[in-house]
Amino acid sequence: MRYGPAVRRRKLGAELRRQRELAGLTSLEAARAVGWHQSKVSRIETGSSGVKSTDVALLLDAYGVTDTELRALLGALCGAGSADAEGARRGWWYAYRNLLPPAYLDFISLESEASRLRTLETTVVPGLLQTPAYARAVTRAALHDPPAEQVEELVRVRMARQSVLRGRQPLELCAVLDEAVLRHEVGGRKVMAGQLRHLVETGAQRHVRLHVLPFTSGGHLGITGPFVIFSFPRIADLDVVVLDHLTSSLYLERKEDLRAYVTAFTTLQAHALSHENSLEFIAGINDGA
Template identity: 35%
Template sequence: MKPDQPSQGNRASTVLGRRLGGELLKLRLEAGLTQGQAAQALSASTAKVAKMESGWVPMRDPDIRALCDRYGVTDLDLIKHLLTLADRDRDRRKVRGWWNQYPELRTLVEYVALEDVATSVRTWQLAFVPGLFQTPDYARALAVGSADWEDPDEIERFVEAKIARQSRLTGDVPLEIWAIVAEAALRQLVGGRSVMRAQLSHLLKTARLPNVKLQVMPSLAGAHPGMTSSFNVVSFTDPGAMDVVYMDTTSSTLWLESEKDATHHNTLFGRIARLSMAQHDSRALIESIREEI
């Protein structure tokens, strides 16, 4: 089975590139211009402007200055801000991370790249233990159960890559992660009883890390605002990089990158957290489920 690859441009877009492209798009619309008119200012194709506004290509300083001039932008601080974003974005794209060695990650590769440079992640999971907390056997059982793989070697490489992500939980600057997991996901016997017991033991161990906050949404909570779907909110320290919302569905990967979407999902996460069990009580429930299994 061939891995899925991004279909736009020659590079995977970055969070900074998308942020920069979004700001240029906003300026163009405020100026009342089309992509074709913007392309004329660059002596380039409309396709190039479309890729720039989507964050799929790195941007040159002369192009940014030319577009600002065409859009009537005279605010020197704003122009400096855009140039700084472009410089940071170009530096970020030069990095070849370990994840590039794993085509088996498929569309997950861009998320892993963002996770690698993130400051914190808030994750709400309805159906399974978050990837950063999974054991190899649990991750393997999930991959087999998904029926998306034909080659066992691909599954092993995929599991290897998922486990490699967990290095972000330790080190000099560990990722801050706040995870909320539905109780039903902890009771699902993924891989059988022995695999699930080991997974819950590993989850309890991981939950004791100082940079990890883990809560469980109890089944007794009844209806709650997180029942529709799982999602991750990824945060960064880079200037101008707003939170990114990541959602993985059965047929596609969804990125939400507007300030409105980020605010909505952060608020939603807060509501889910308030309805979930406290960390101490969550660990006690996980231990109880492990003993039952």
């Protein structure tokens, strides 16, 4: 999956087409400007063909796009670990390309470029909020008798992912957690106690919002399974829903799907405890352990 999932190709193509139109160029004129055949531009814009970051850079140069944030975002949509021929910045995860499956690499690259992430979790703490000990226990449980070295490498990756929550413009994270997430003693009581404390501490940050769906809330939309909604700076059309499965991830891009999942998340959030009450609830579970 060199160029990432089809959803990324189509979204990247649509944005490149928009930039071309803003520049007042036809697809033929754009192709001539970069020395290509018109069909290549058309294939890229329709998402029927993958595109390298070097090609994206050429097109953006031709369209006069100088916004570094936009260029970085569109470059990321080429796929995980892409880089131009001059050695442009690769994501930190590129060093793990031989360890991680393409779907996970692609998920990380989306996460690194997103400005907002909304997630529903029904069984485990979201990766961005896990402690090393909890991540280690989850990794061991998810893999069949993994070598210790592999486990530690995967835990390092998970911890590195959490850098998006730090810095001048941290990712805005809003997580709705089923109470079962907090009750499963993953790794044992001591590991879970540390994880719950970490949730309370991390939840104190302004850009992190946690909402607990207690068992008393009864049946809810979330029983169909966890999902993640990625939102990107300034380009709402790039938003995407990701459904994680045991062996793969499903990317949903249709506007109807996006609307349905955003509505579902908003409904779940409304039925869940407030952020402040959720932090008290989590702390209370820990105190009663």
